[in-house]
Amino acid sequence: xxxxxxxxxxxxxxxxxxxxxxxxxxxxxxxxxxxxxxxxxxxxxxxxxxxxxxxxxxxxxxxxxxxxxxxxxxxxxxxxxxxxxxxxxxxxxxxxxxxxxxxxxxxxxxxxxxxxxxxxxxxxxxxxxxxxxxxxxxxxxxxxxxxxxxxxxxxxxxxxxxxxxxxxxxxxxxxxxxxxxxxxxxxxxxxxxxxxxxxxxxxxxxxxxxxxxxxxxxxxxxxxxxxxxxxxxxxxxxxxxxxxxxxxxxxxxxxxxxxxxxxxxxxxxxxxxxxxxxxxxxxxxxxxxxxxxxxxxxxxxxxxxxxxxxxxxxxxxxxxxxxxxxxxxxxxxxxxxxxxxx
Amino acid sequence: xxxxxxxxxxxxxxxxxxxxxxxxxxxxxxxxxxxxxxxxxxxxxxxxxxxxxxxxxxxxxxxxxxxxxxxxxxxxxxxxxxxxxxxxxxxxxxxxxxxxxxxxxxxxxxxxxxxxxxxxxxxxxxxxxxxxxxxxxxxxxxxxxxxxxxxxxxxxxxxxxxxxxxxxxxxxxxxxxxxxxxxxxxxxxxxxx
Numbered sequence: 001x002x003x004x005x006x007x008x009x010x011x012x013x014x015x016x017x018x019x020x021x022x023x024x025x026x027x028x029x030x031x032x033x034x035x036x037x038x039x040x041x042x043x044x045x046x047x048x049x050x051x052x053x054x055x056x057x058x059x060x061x062x063x064x065x066x067x068x069x070x071x072x073x074x075x076x077x078x079x080x081x082x083x084x085x086x087x088x089x090x091x092x093x094x095x096x097x098x099x100x101x102x103x104x105x106x107x108x109x110x111x112x113x114x115x116x117x118x119x120x121x122x123x124x125x126x127x128x129x130x131x132x133x134x135x136x137x138x139x140x141x142x143x144x145x146x147x148x149x150x151x152x153x154x155x156x157x158x159x160x161x162x163x164x165x166x167x168x169x170x171x172x173x174x175x176x177x178x179x180x181x182x183x184x185x186x187x188x189x190x191x192x193x194x195x196x197x198x199x200x201x202x203x204x205x206x207x208x209x210x211x212x213x214x215x216x217x218x219x220x221x222x223x224x225x226x227x228x229x230x231x232x233x234x235x236x237x238x239x240x241x242x243x244x245x246x247x248x249x250x251x252x253x254x255x256x257x258x259x260x261x262x263x264x265x266x267x268x269x270x271x272x273x274x275x276x277x278x279x280x281x282x283x284x285x286x287x288x289x290x291x292x293x294x295x296x297x298x299x300x301x302x303x304x305x306x307x308x309x310x311x312x313x314x315x316x317x318x319x320x321x322x323x324x325x326x327x328x329x330x331x332x333x334x335x336x337x338x339x340x341x342x
Numbered sequence: 343x344x345x346x347x348x349x350x351x352x353x354x355x356x357x358x359x360x361x362x363x364x365x366x367x368x369x370x371x372x373x374x375x376x377x378x379x380x381x382x383x384x385x386x387x388x389x390x391x392x393x394x395x396x397x398x399x400x401x402x403x404x405x406x407x408x409x410x411x412x413x414x415x416x417x418x419x420x421x422x423x424x425x426x427x428x429x430x431x432x433x434x435x436x437x438x439x440x441x442x443x444x445x446x447x448x449x450x451x452x453x454x455x456x457x458x459x460x461x462x463x464x465x466x467x468x469x470x471x472x473x474x475x476x477x478x479x480x481x482x483x484x485x486x487x488x489x490x491x492x493x494x495x496x497x498x499x500x501x502x503x504x505x506x507x508x509x510x511x512x513x514x515x516x517x518x519x520x521x522x523x524x525x526x527x528x529x530x531x532x533x534x535x
């Protein structure tokens with residue numbers, strides 16, 4: 001009798017343990033991984049071979065299957081609002097966690113598996129890109145203002161509107177008074193468009209390429225499109241402090257910060273992509289990773305050259321230019337940057 | 343929702359609302375923004391007149407003299423309009439996607455009304471700029487803009503934060519911060535040429 005009591009008590013404990021495990025099993029087996037993994041994880045939890053144990057296992061397996069089915073059936077259509085709400089299903093602590101994870105990439109920790117855990121969000125990528133665009137425009141403007149304070153002979157007239165200067169050299173007059181042609185788009189627009197295009201088109205291309213290769217390899221599944229966008233979006237976060245630090249007008253320091261930030265960001269991308277790419281041929285893997293790093297470097301360089309053009313350290317100002325300087329420091333939120341002589 | 347100001351013989355539903363009542367409602371909301379307390383007036387009786395008035399005022403003040411069009415470097419009227427309304431819509435969408443239980447127009451109303459401190463800052467900046475250029479001029483403007491920026495953030499957070507679940511408040515408030523930061527930057531860097 002005591003043995004039977006022992007058996008039933010044991011059964012109850014095992015049941016609660018197994019049922020407690022099923023939520024995790026349902027989560028991890030939701031996407032690419034085969035469902036049998038979830039069941040295997042549950043079965044491993046019990047080490048006994050009592051007949052009663054098998055029944056409990058089956059029940060918990062069924063519970064896991066049911067939960068999974070419910071979860072999949074709950075995916076609403078893309079025309080409903082709640083479909084998009086599912087991409088913003090993150091808490092503050094999770095977003096901060098993901099940002100930290102992108103700032104400090106570690107070789108063993110895959111960003112997607114470790115931080116995203118099958119719940120990619122669009123909040124991070126969207127607002128990080130927006131912040132980066134505004135910070136670029138603001139600091140680019142500030143750099144120009146600070147440069148003008150150091151060297152008042154730099155004369156510029158801010159220009160905001162498209163096409164108003166058609167045919168008239170403006171905005172950045174060189175030291176000899178020669179005009180240079182103007183890019184008539186406000187910097188905020190340029191920054192915004194280029195960053196958003198990068199953060200959406202490059203992941204699209206990458207995802208498409210990986211899916212195409214998946215057909216060739218048939219091993220570990222690639223990341224979903226949203227996960228790729230997430231990785232790229234969060235990897236752009238490190239550029240924000242880099243851009244702010246670029247206010248310091250020491251050129252070698254700027255290049256140092258740029259290299260550091262690019263290194264961190266690209267390392268995060270490479271560590272994330274490595275598990276997916278390593279099963280492929282060496283050539284394809286190397287080509288893919290180097291393309292990813294190259295594109296990232298191009299973005300950083302583009303930001304530096306377009307918004308933070310190195311100004312001529314000293315030049316002689318012709319007298320008529322010096323006389324036409326405004327007495328207060330003209331600040332403007334948007335300045336077009338031209339291909340200036342630098 | 344209606345304030346008890348209808349005349350006794352007024353059927354109420356058929357006659358048009360008197361202008362004074364609307365203006366008083368807008369003015370009352372201005373007061374609520376200037377002295378933010380935990381009150382629901384802005385949310386319950388939302389209207390978009392106040393934000394429209396403020397946006398138009400701000401856009402008008404941010405224009406430069408178009409006499410010398412080559413030196414015209416400030417944002418045009420339409421650009422300020424677009425930035426303000428596009429930004430407000432984006433923040434509202436973000437707030438709703440995060441699971442906030444505030445309606446679309448209520449959120450627009452709150453964000454628009456909370457531009458009031460920044461509009462006041464713009465007025466003060468323009469007056470200060472009349473006094474002439476100089477570093478003191480700039481410091482005064484910087485101080486005023488910073489104070490008004492903080493005021494805007496505090497006012498809008500007081501109204502908006504309650505509509506979000508507590509673990510996502512920071513996520514909903516950050517875009518508001520960015521929005522008012524951009525507007526403050528436009529105000530601070532404004533110089534009439």
